[in-house]
Amino acid sequence: MNWDCLIVDDEVELAKATCEYFEMFGMTCTYVTTFGGCIDVISENAVKLILLDINLGNDSGFKLCKELRKKTDVPILFISARQSDDDVLIALNIGGDDYIKKPYSLSVLLAKVKVILKRYETIKNDGDNREKVTINDKNEIRCGNLRIDIDAMKVYVNEKDAGFKTKEFKLLQYLYENRNRVIAKDELFINIWGDSFFSDGTLNVHIRKIREKIETNPNQPTYIKTIWGTGYMFETPES
Template identity: 75%
Template sequence: MNCDCLIVDDEIELAKATCEYFEMFGVSCAYVTNANDCMSFTENNSVKLILLDINLGADSGFVLCKALREKTDVPILFISARQSDDDVLIALNIGGDDYIKKPYSLSVILAKVKVILKRYEGKSIVDKSNDTNSSSLNDNICGELRIEVDAMKVYISGKDAGLKTKEFKLFYYLYSNKNKVITKDELFAQIWGDTFFSDGTLNVHIRKIREKVEENPNNPRYIKTVWGTGYIFELLEH
């Protein structure tokens, strides 16, 4: 079965209503109510996007997200009635792509899902056709920093930095536009395929990249913040 969206929520009526609403507008959808059924469904079916609740009865959406991230990089959008900033940060830190607070508007969440699906449909992990700044698919960025696009890896002094897929996409997009200020909206559109995401989503991913590639993440050499605007991958010509 090919499924655009899988809803993982133990509120059966809400999950069912959301699923039926999506189907009305051409988004194929299924729902499960617990972690075991989610893992089984994703193992036996193709899923493009997951809406994941945090509270799943005896299960935790946080634990489930970590398990999913071991095997898939499909967008995971947390949906939860929990409102605290700590919950949002945990969700983003463990691999969630966004956090949507309940109660949500069906029309708004559908718009968000359709934009993400449109962006991901038929797209490769990295759109190499838009890369006009790098001279090859495997670049020595500088002495100790090297990028291999086909393998989606960044190496620091010969050691794999361990970037996850979305982290690599973000790193590579900034590098492809090196020495140019890239706005947050552009990054949301190009990397997440959506401009609805919160700044927290982007900030967490940038921080995790810096922790993996920068010698001093608090004083980055490469990925620098342009306050109020976005980020720049600064690479001085030698």
């Protein structure tokens, strides 16, 4: 079975109501209430997006997210009544794409999910004309000690694989292709996440992780500069 959305939440009535609402608007959706149930669905079906609660009875959504990231790069949106910034940062740091606090509006949640699904379907080959450098019959970008392999979606620092996750790669690629230009946060939200209502925390965590992987000193970045109050800019070494 191909599912647009899998909801993993031990609040059965909320999960069921969300699922039924999504189906009213043409989405295929199913829900499970346990860690094991999620693994079973992922193993036997194609899923485009996961809505994941943190509290799953005796199990943890954080633990499940880590396990899922070993198997899939599909968008994972945490949905939780837990409000602390620490929970948000943990969720984003372990591979979550966004954090939605309960109680949520079904209409807003559906809009967010639809935009993310549309973006993910077109992100790799979006038909843009931004500059790419072809080397050895491969689409690659070289900048300083960085090599960005577009086709493989990998980043190498001094020819060593930096271990980029999908979202980190897309963000770095976009920053480079718009290098030496200040890019507002909203532009990054729209072009990388597909909409403009993600939190600053989402972007900040991803930028920090990228810097940790490509910068000699992440606290004094050479490539990705923060433009306070506005956004970020990728500076090439020759600029």
